[in-house]
Amino acid sequence: xxxxxxxxxxxxxxxxxxxxxxxxxxxxxxxxxxxxxxxxxxxxxxxxxxxxxxxxxxxxxxxxxxxxxxxxxxxxxxxxxxxxxxxxxxxxxxxxxxxxxxxxxxxxxxxxxxxxxxxxxxxxxxxxxxxxxxxxxxxxxxxxxxxxxxxxxxxxxxxxxxxxxxxxxxxxxxxxxxxxxxxxxxxxxxxxxxxxxxxxxxxxxxxxxxxxxxxxxxxxxxxxxxxxxxxxxxxxxxxxxxxxxxxxxxxxxxxxxxxxxxxxxxxxxxxxxxxxxxxxxxxxxxxxxxxxxxxxxxxxxxxxxxxxxxxxxxxxxxxxxxxxxxxxxxxxxxxxxxxx
Amino acid sequence: xxxxxxxxxxxxxxxxxxxxxxxxxxxxxxxxxxxxxxxxxxxxxxxxxxxxxxxxxxxxxxxxxxxxxxxxxxxxxxxxxxxxxxxxxxxxxxxxxxxxxxxxxxxxxxxxxxxxxxxxxxxxxxxxxxxxxxxxxxxxxxxxxxxxxxxxxxxxxxxxxxxxxxxxxxxxxxxxxxxxxxxxxxxxxxxxxxxxxxxxxxxxxxxxxxxxxxxxxxxxxxxxxxxxxxxxxxxxxxxxxxxxxxxxxxxxxxxxxxxxxxxx
Numbered sequence: 001x002x003x004x005x006x007x008x009x010x011x012x013x014x015x016x017x018x019x020x021x022x023x024x025x026x027x028x029x030x031x032x033x034x035x036x037x038x039x040x041x042x043x044x045x046x047x048x049x050x051x052x053x054x055x056x057x058x059x060x061x062x063x064x065x066x067x068x069x070x071x072x073x074x075x076x077x078x079x080x081x082x083x084x085x086x087x088x089x090x091x092x093x094x095x096x097x098x099x100x101x102x103x104x105x106x107x108x109x110x111x112x113x114x115x116x117x118x119x120x121x122x123x124x125x126x127x128x129x130x131x132x133x134x135x136x137x138x139x140x141x142x143x144x145x146x147x148x149x150x151x152x153x154x155x156x157x158x159x160x161x162x163x164x165x166x167x168x169x170x171x172x173x174x175x176x177x178x179x180x181x182x183x184x185x186x187x188x189x190x191x192x193x194x195x196x197x198x199x200x201x202x203x204x205x206x207x208x209x210x211x212x213x214x215x216x217x218x219x220x221x222x223x224x225x226x227x228x229x230x231x232x233x234x235x236x237x238x239x240x241x242x243x244x245x246x247x248x249x250x251x252x253x254x255x256x257x258x259x260x261x262x263x264x265x266x267x268x269x270x271x272x273x274x275x276x277x278x279x280x281x282x283x284x285x286x287x288x289x290x291x292x293x294x295x296x297x298x299x300x301x302x303x304x305x306x307x308x309x310x311x312x313x314x315x316x317x318x319x320x321x322x323x324x325x326x327x328x329x330x331x332x333x334x335x336x337x338x339x340x
Numbered sequence: 341x342x343x344x345x346x347x348x349x350x351x352x353x354x355x356x357x358x359x360x361x362x363x364x365x366x367x368x369x370x371x372x373x374x375x376x377x378x379x380x381x382x383x384x385x386x387x388x389x390x391x392x393x394x395x396x397x398x399x400x401x402x403x404x405x406x407x408x409x410x411x412x413x414x415x416x417x418x419x420x421x422x423x424x425x426x427x428x429x430x431x432x433x434x435x436x437x438x439x440x441x442x443x444x445x446x447x448x449x450x451x452x453x454x455x456x457x458x459x460x461x462x463x464x465x466x467x468x469x470x471x472x473x474x475x476x477x478x479x480x481x482x483x484x485x486x487x488x489x490x491x492x493x494x495x496x497x498x499x500x501x502x503x504x505x506x507x508x509x510x511x512x513x514x515x516x517x518x519x520x521x522x523x524x525x526x527x528x529x530x531x532x533x534x535x536x537x538x539x540x541x542x543x544x545x546x547x548x549x550x551x552x553x554x555x556x557x558x559x560x561x562x563x564x565x566x567x568x569x570x571x572x573x574x575x576x577x578x579x580x581x582x583x584x585x586x587x588x589x590x591x592x593x594x595x596x597x598x599x600x601x602x603x604x
Contacts, residue, residue, distance in 0.1 A: 147356060217450050224445050228429040230394050235498065236418030236446030281431075282438045284453070 007283040014278065014292045021296060022066065025303045026058045061196040064260060065302045065316070066295040067204040068193065069267055071257035072096075073294020074211065076268025077275075077287060078250040081225045082243050085152040089269035090254040093159035094135040096265065097166030099258035102131020104173040125203060128259035129252060135162050136251045191264030191317030193302050200260040207256040214249060215287055222246065223282060264301075264317040267294050270324040297324050344406075345370040345502050345534040346391050351400030353383075353390050360386040362558045363400070368551070370502075373528050374536045375545040375566075378555030379579055384538050385426060387555070388504050391536070392423045405502060418446035422500035426507050426538075428491050432480035436490045439479060440465055443497035465497040468523060484511040492520065496527075502534045503527075509544065517541075521548045542596045546570055554578050567593070576602055 026042070027033040033041075033050065040046040041054040072090060079088040079095075090096045106127035110119045139162050143155040215222075224237045225246075233239045254268070271294035275281070279289040301319035308314060346368045353361040361383045368374050376384035389395040391402060393409050402409045405420045412420070422443070430439055443465070444458045454462075466472045469489045479487060488511045495503060505524075509517040525548055527533045539545045545552055545566070552569040554562040556578045562569045572585050575596060583598035 220445060220448060220450065224442060226431050226434065227442060228425075228427075230389075230425045231428045231430075233394060233414070234392060234418065234421075234423040234425070235442060236415040238414040282434060 007279070007285045010279045010283065011285055011289055011292065014275075014289060014296060018066070018292055018296045018299070021299050021303065022062055025062045025065075025299055026054055028303065028307060029053075029058055060198050060201050061193055061302070062299065063201045064196040064204065065193045065299040067201065067208060068257040068261040068264065069271070069294035069296070069298030070291035071204065071208060071211075071253045071294075072264060072267040072298070073271030073275075073290045074215065074287060075250040075253040075257070076294075077272040077290045078222070078246050078253075079268070080272055081222050082246045082250070083152050083155045084225065084229075085156055086273065087156050087269075088152075088159075089266075090132075090250065090258075091163065091263065091265040091268060092156060093139055094161075094163035094166050095132045095251055095254045096258055096263040096268075097163050097170060098135025099128040099132040099255045100170050100263045101135070101166050101173070102127040102129070102255075103259060104170055104177065105131070108173060108177045122203075125207075125256050125259035129255040131166075132251045132255040132258070133248075135166055136247065138162055140247065191258075191262035191320075192305075192313075192315050193261050193298070194306075194313055194316075196260075204256060204260055207253065211249060211253060218242070218246060218249075219284075219287065222287075226281075261298075262315075262317060264298060264320055266317075266321045266324050267297050270328045271297060274324075274327060297327075343370060344368055344403075345372075345374075346402070346404045346536070348387070348391065349401045351387075351390060351402060352398040353386055353395060354398055355386075360558055361390070361397075364558075364560045366553060366560060366563055368534075368536060368553075370534050371528070371532050372534060372550040373524060373548055374534075374551045374553065375549035376536065376538045376553050376555060377540075377542060377545050377570075377578075382555035382578075383558040384553075384555045385506055386558075387553075388423070388506055388536060388538055389425075392421060392504055393417065394423075394425075415446045418498065418500070420500055421502045421504060422495045422498035423504040424491055424495040424506060424508060426510070430479055433478050435476055435478050436466070436471055436482070436493075437462070437475040439490055440471075440475070440494045440497050443494040446498065461499050462493075462497050465493040468496065469493040485513060485516050488512055489516070489520075501532070503536075505535065505537045507538050507540065509539070509541065517544065524548065542570065542575065546596060547593050570596065 023035050023038050027035055027038045031053070033053065037046055037050055038054060041050040044051065075095070076089040079090065079093060080086055103124060106124055111117050139155060139159045142158040143151060146154050221237055221242045224232045224235060225242070227235070229239055272290045275286060275290040275293045279286060297320055298316065301323045302316045304323065305314040305316045305319045344367050346366070348364055348366040350363045350365055351361055352359070352363050364383070364387065376387060378384050386395060390397050391404060404412070404417070440462045441454060441458065444454065444461060448454065448458060466475055469492050471486070471489055471493050474482065474486060479490060482490060488508070492508060495505070508520060512520060521544060524535055524537070528535060549566045551564065552566045553560055554569055554574060561578055562574055570585070572583060575581070575583050580602050581598045582600060582602045583596055585594045585596050587594045
């Protein structure tokens with residue numbers, strides 16, 4: 001770790017890579033568009049046709065992947081600090097699957113025979129938040145009621161158990177629920193950014209815009225939480241309140257992302273680790289670095305998902321692990337040598 | 341300036357139903373070095389933890405720095421009382437410098453970087469604990485004694501007028517233990533800081549403490565000026581050992597010599 005390099009400069013590689021992949025992801029599709037045409041369409045200098053393809057068709061999907069990746073990665077970073085366990089993530093703790101349960105119940109209760117929702121689709125994120133909070137809250141309540149032993153390990157174990165329960169409920173709801181919703185529901189199992197609209201992009205952007213100043217204000221508290229709870233408390237951290245609001249923020253970020261792209265796994269787990277190795281977890285902009293890494297993973301995964309076997313589109317969630325896992329392994333092995 | 345750094349009245353505390361403190365009352369003087377002594381499990385660490393609000397009491401009243409414990413906000417209390425617990429933990433890739441800066445949490449602005457005052461307090465804490473040259477090391481690269489000094493530096497960086505230390509001489513060799521206690525005495529005399537220290541070594545307590553509290557089985561058996569409390573009778577009855585207290589030439593305080601469990 002060389003403290004001489006300013007934190008902002010450390011962001012450059014991942015930011016540069018994200019810009020490149022974004023341009024590539026906009027250019028690649030049923031009709032290929034070279035990077036210079038993508039850029040001129042983005043800045044409004046391209047032919048009308050290009051601008052329609054870029055702005056109407058491809059940009060929402062690309063931006064949705066970028067925003068969802070950032071939200072899930074941030075949720076993962078918050079959870080890892082609150083739980084004090086590098087294994088914590090929205091999917092491990094059952095929060096992602098809890099959100100999926102909320103969404104499926106919402107679809108089940110509020111759609112008619114004609115496959116139309118009887119209420120506005122804008123209520124869907126709320127259903128996701130309710131599902132995610134229920135499962136996240138259950139995990140914490142069980143861990144708190146279980147006295148003694150390693151609290152942070154307990155949270156992970158209860159999380160794994162409840163995540164499995166939520167997955168089972170999702171599967172049952174798909175099989176037992178209305179048939180006409182089944183295919184739509186399936187996408188929430190693995191996650192997809194395929195059905196992106198500007199509406200989704202705006203909701204998610206709004207969620208992140210609300211989260212940003214909050215996270216900036218909690219940056220010192222988050223850093224303090226790496227200490228054992230007693231040391232953190234004696235330095236002046238209002239421990240229980242901080243843990244509660246950060247947990248609530250992680251649940252909300254997960255729920256908003258899941259409501260729009262489904263339960264994309266693995267991002268929340270690996271993005272904070274990758275950011276830690278590349279950037280340093282005690283430098284400023286660690287959260288920003290985590291968010292950018294999450295964006296990069298989901299965007300790359302989606303790009304692969306639609307180019308591996310065209311015209312078939314694979315679920316994005318299935319590919320986040322394909323992109324993230326090798327990178328994660330590489331960094332773990334490299335990190336092991338570095339520390340030896 | 342309140343007369344007492346902490347007052348406990350009829351405080352009872354327990355861990356999962358197992359009693360740890362049974363109705364203790366204590367007045368701890370300000371601007372002094374107070375040592376908590378007693379056998380393992382006698383309640384001295386618990387007393388320290390309840391005084392810092394880290395453990396909830398079953399009953400009783402506690403006031404710290406002239407105000408009831410419950411009336412302090414976490415940050416305000418941290419500016420009044422710093423504490424180093426028995427086995428603090430931090431991630432191994434944290435550098436000494438970053439660890440010490442964490443002691444500044446209660447003073448730092450929410451959105452800004454470290455102020456000149458924060459940097460100065462950390463620099464002074466590193467200097468006084470002789471950790472300046474190691475500040476860029478990660479804590480995984482430190483020896484046990486260096487690590488303990490890094491935590492002490494973090495506690496000092498908090499710049500609180502009252503400091504609680506739970507067995508701070510753990511992991512320190514004799515020379516470094518004396519160095520730390522000399523430092524504590526210096527901070528007490530030169531800067532009027534108050535200390536409460538859990539100490540196992542009775543000779544260290546005899547030599548450095550102004551005031552000693554003796555604990556036995558969750559109760560306070562004696563509290564007062566060091567030489568009034570650490571008597572042959574008190575030490576042998578509290579610890580169940582045979583001992584003599586001897587005055588040696590050239591030492592301003594006597595030494596305690598013990599030679600095993602008390603018989604009969």
